[in-house]
Amino acid sequence: MSSILDVTVGGMLEEMARRFPANDALVYPDRGLRYSYAEFDALCDRIARGLLALGVKKGDHVAIWATNVPEWVVLQFATAKMGAVLVTVNTNYKSSELEYILQQSDATCLFLVQGFKDTDYVATLNEVVPELAGSRPGQLACARLPYLKQVVFIGGGAPAGMLAFAELEALADQVSPAQLAQVKATLDPQDVINMQYTSGTTGFPKGVMLTHHNIVNNGYNIGECMRFSEQDRLCIPVPFFHCFGCVLAVLACVTHGSTMVPVETFSAEAVLKTVAAERCTALHGVPTMFIAELEHPAFDKYDLTSLRSGIMAGSPCPIEVMKRVIRDMHATEITIAYGQTESSPVITQTRTDDPIELRVATVGRALPHVEVKIVDIETGATLPPGKQGELCTRGYHVMKGYYKMPEATAAAIDGDGWLHTGDLAVMDENGYCKITGRIKNMIIRGGENIYPREIEEFLYTHPAISDVQVYGVPDRKFGEEVMAAIKIKEGVQLTEDEVKAFCKGRIANYKIPRYVRFVDEYPMTASGKIQKFKLREMAIRELQLEEAAAIETA
Structure with a gap:
């Protein structure tokens, strides 16, 4: 069993840039964008310096409301390198949800794109923060959101009151690499570095605090389950704001020197085209994405023979769909992962060499260094194999807690460190789990x-x-x-x-x-x-x- 990594998110990227400098790190074929690990690491350092010049400090909360644009991945590592906590905002959110998250997270800075689908993000933000348009960049004073000082626009030409991303990059010249190195030296893998919002039975989203240690190790072990190496190229159509995008995809790649090939906004044909053009060896998706790809009229036009592995997760995976992905998409080693944001997120995963029946009909077994038990809902007693109860987990992957919600944290993680998932499951004698339902009617x-x-x-x-x-x-x-x-x-x-x-x-x-x-x-x-x-x-x-x-x- 591999040992637990004791490294920060930024430190992990730097190690891969040393080991595989010329390897493709991030590729956007439609933008003609291709960064090697050395180039990507240097860019993340530069943006980290830009953040420091902007006045963002270690421990500050930086929110991002954007689709899978290149800047998203850069910010994931740039914030990690200078110690700011990245707060991820669901791309489907509307005004009331955005306001709640900016307020509850105490975000000091927000990065955003123009919009997504039917939502104009700039107009929505101006509705939530009416003071923005009349303020100078960096000098925002908002009554409803007292912490929010900076808004940075990802795209060409910044709207009123916002700084352009290119201007942020130019600010890097004001902070020397030595100054950034001083900040890096103060970072600890146990620091919270990522905050994702998950709704709860209380009705309002809760900020899940995840550390470098949580997500680096989870990403590494997820990649291990798929047998990732620097030879792999992963097509990423799942959103970065979910753990599926920023951990199962981004960190599974970066912990192995593999190549990230994101799709900015999901379309079945864009995925098929990307896999074929970039000879991707792995593909992630929720079942609905795989179904749309398999049923696309142009499916047969694309050569998917490069595919080997990937993950289907995010919601229950229909057994027939798994079989078709293995047969028709050539992903003979596709895996299923199960977990939740509170566990960084993966708890169990199937392995590439598991027999087909286990790979299509279970959510796999615990990742290395992760404990799983099934307990009686009434008594809390540990149940034997084959009995249905609540799935509980313990290990490096369990969140630090919910931001500013100690009671909710205590309700989720018991005194012995077990995270109670609220999911009903059955485990067999070999540790393979089936999710059978949900206690809380999610x-x-x-x-x-x-x-x-x-x-x-x-x-x-x-x-x-x-x-x-x-x-x-x-x-x-x-x-x-x-x-x-x-x-x-x-x-x-x-x-x-x-x-x-x-x-x-x-x-x-x-x-x-x-x-x-x-x-x-x-x-x-x-x-x-x-x-x-x-x-x-x-x-x-x-x-x-x-x-x-x-x-x-x-």
């Missing part, structure tokens, strides 16, 4: 974690709604879709379209209920608890979703 739609309570809290603000229950129903394409069962107040009327219109632009599109039904009562237990599983069963019958519900997953 919905996983196309790799996005959706917490019903957050949507319920939002819908309660509608003047016509007296009560609402949100839950997941099976879906062939996304794994699950959001459904809301709503009770309306006496004497008022409300339609399904009106509910959806109320959500539009105020919560992320993927959280807007696909199905809405109006009810007079909810199924209850004898003690008065609402039974969401019964609502789900009723919906499966009413919407005739039996076929989607029967799809087998690992």
Whole structure:
């Protein structure tokens, strides 16, 4: 078993730049962009100096709201080199979610692109921070966000009140390499370096604090499970703001000197084209991405024979899809990984040499240096193989905690250091796990974690709604879709379209209920608890979703 690495994120990159200076580190074929490890490391150093010149200090929180642009990866390492904590913002967020995260994270600096899909990020930020347009770059004073001082624009020509990314790079000349080296010398692998927001049963997202130690070791062991080396080239269509992008992809590559080949925004054909053009040996994706690639009309046009490995994760993986990826995409060593943001994120992963039935029907076994146990939900006692209970994990990968939420941290990590995942699982005698359900009724739609309570809290603000229950129903394409069962107040009327219109632009599109039904009562237990599983069963019958519900997953 490999030993645990005691190195910072920046230190890891520097080691690879020494070992494989000429190897491709980061490649964007459509931009004609190709950095070797030596060039990429030098650029990250330069941006780290630019951040210091900007006044960003070790321990400051720097938020990024962007698609998979090159600057994202550069910032992941530049912030790590000078000790700032990178706060990742979901690209699908709208105004209320952005404001909450900037406020809760105490972010002093925000990097953003122009926008994504139907959201204009610049307009959204100006709505949240009306003072921005009239302020000089670096001198923002916002009543609602007192910590936020700097906004840096990724792209050509900075909007009012913002600094352009190119100007940040030019600022590097004000800070010498020796000054940066002094800061690097103060960094500790146990420092928090990454903060990702995950929704919780309390309804509002929680900032998961991850250290260099957490994510470097998790990335390294994920790469080991795929047998990565400096020869590998990974196509990355999953978003960087998720651990899937910044740990399972970026750090799995950088800990092995492998090449990162990102796709800026997912499209099935862009992935097929990238894999073929760059002869990628590995591909990551959530099941919906692999399905879209396999079913693309031009699938046969692209040569995917270079593929060997990769990861399917993010939501339950249909067994038939795994088989097709192995057969039709030539990814004979594709793996499945399972975990959550709080565990950096991977807890278990299949291995490339596992027999096919284990690789398609389980989520694998614990990574090296990671402990896993299944406990009885009622008593907390450890269960024997074959018994269903809650999956708990302990090791280097468990988060430092939730930012400014000690009670929530204590509820997630017990006194013995075990992280309680809230997921139901069964483990066999060889340690291979199957995820069988969720204790907390989280919905996983196309790799996005959706917490019903957050949507319920939002819908309660509608003047016509007296009560609402949100839950997941099976879906062939996304794994699950959001459904809301709503009770309306006496004497008022409300339609399904009106509910959806109320959500539009105020919560992320993927959280807007696909199905809405109006009810007079909810199924209850004898003690008065609402039974969401019964609502789900009723919906499966009413919407005739039996076929989607029967799809087998690992």
